[in-house]
Amino acid sequence: MKLSICIPVYNFDVRKLVFDLKKEIDSQGIEAEIILIDDASDTAFKLTNGELRSQVKKLVFLEENIGRSRIRNLFLQYSSGEYLLFLDCDVKIAGENFLQNYLSEINRNPDIELLYGSFAIDPQYASTLRNIYSVEREIFFGSRSDDFSLFKTVNFVISKKVFERFPFNETMTKYGYEDFVFAKLLERNEIKFLAMNNPVIHVDDTNNDIFLSKAEIGMGSLFRLSKDPQNSTFIKDIKVYKAALILKRFGFISLFLSIYKVFEKKIRTNLLSKDPSIRYFDFYKLAVLVRKMK
Known part of the structure; x- marks a missing residue:
């Protein structure tokens, strides 16, 4: 066969x-x-x-x-x-x-x-x-x-x-x-x-709300991977992970989350709309990940 x-x-x-x-x-x-x-x-x-x-x-x-x-x-x-x-x-x-x-x-x-x-x-x-x-x-x-x-x-x-x-x-x-x-x-x-x-x-009919929920689960999976040093060679080039590491290395996580909180409602409203922004989605995932890393 x-x-x-x-x-x-x-x-x-x-x-x-x-x-x-x-x-x-x-x-x-x-x-x-x-x-x-x-x-x-x-x-x-x-x-x-x-x-x-x-x-x-x-x-x-x-x-x-x-x-x-x-x-x-x-x-x-x-x-x-x-x-x-x-x-x-x-x-x-x-x-x-x-x-x-x-x-x-x-x-x-x-x-x-x-x-x-x-x-x-x-x-x-x-x-x-x-x-x-x-x-x-x-x-x-x-x-x-x-x-x-x-x-x-x-x-x-x-x-x-x-x-x-x-x-x-x-x-x-x-x-x-x-x-x-x-x-x-x-x-x-x-x-x-x-x-x-x-x-x-x-043929993926996933609506925006469900996709955001999946993205949160995905960031949880990425965070769990990061806890095992053996995975460092696998995940070091993932952009959202690299951005989170930079924020953590320079002590900017709290500042980033404070700024994100101001715009969080606007970002989520956009992501649930008929014209969602991928740039906003990037910030959304980063916020989910760094909250787990904090």
């Missing part, structure tokens, strides 16, 4: 995603299997996605939520492919040759061990803070790059042998930075990486 398509599922209808993948597999004779692991979704989604049992190689329903890192590692128990393609459940396939693009790259460059295809934003949700942030800070718009900082877990292929050696860090049970730490681990071990233009469409 050449390719195992691994889709962690949580409270999302993945039927169209699976059918689109199967259409390419069947029409092009691609040697691939589809594996779904449901991370304790609500009953309605379990029933809906249960219809796919006969359409996929394996459909697993977990009784309790185990989180973004552990569930990805769990695919090692069920996959038989030489390469694993990980897709977030809330994506759509953008082109007819999505799988073939990855396989062609692997055939041309068999030394490549990690491929990242990037993502695009569903125009329906383009004005939300979450998706504005993706466009400005996360999406790879180039054609090819070996820059590990581009990596996100939304759409990537990894050699199974490499993934067995370097799985996700399961101590990271909360939202945020598991993809960053994973990429840094692989980079430090000189895994051969390529970012390429083979995007999926991310």
Whole structure:
């Protein structure tokens, strides 16, 4: 088996995603299997996605939520492919040759061990803070790059042998930075990486209020990482962390928080509006982080 398509599922209808993948597999004779692991979704989604049992190689329903890192590692128990393609459940396939693009790259460059295809934003949700942030800070718009900082877990292929050696860090049970730490681990071990233009469409309808809550959880994850000196090489280049360290080093945390408090209501109002500012979002995250570091 050449390719195992691994889709962690949580409270999302993945039927169209699976059918689109199967259409390419069947029409092009691609040697691939589809594996779904449901991370304790609500009953309605379990029933809906249960219809796919006969359409996929394996459909697993977990009784309790185990989180973004552990569930990805769990695919090692069920996959038989030489390469694993990980897709977030809330994506759509953008082109007819999505799988073939990855396989062609692997055939041309068999030394490549990690491929990242990037993502695009569903125009329906383009004005939300979450998706504005993706466009400005996360999406790879180039054609090819070996820059590990581009990596996100939304759409990537990894050699199974490499993934067995370097799985996700399961101590990271909360939202945020598991993809960053994973990429840094692989980079430090000189895994051969390529970012390429083979995007999926991310259908993320997270509203601004929920995204701010997730950002707070993410800053909590970053703070916990900072408590372990072994993580210093991983997180030293994260901009919000670098800014927080500068404030702490020069004793400016209290002053910064005092100034931020004056503008906090204005900043939060903007971030919850229809025209949120990414610069305000930067200050918001910094304030959350330094409050934890104080």
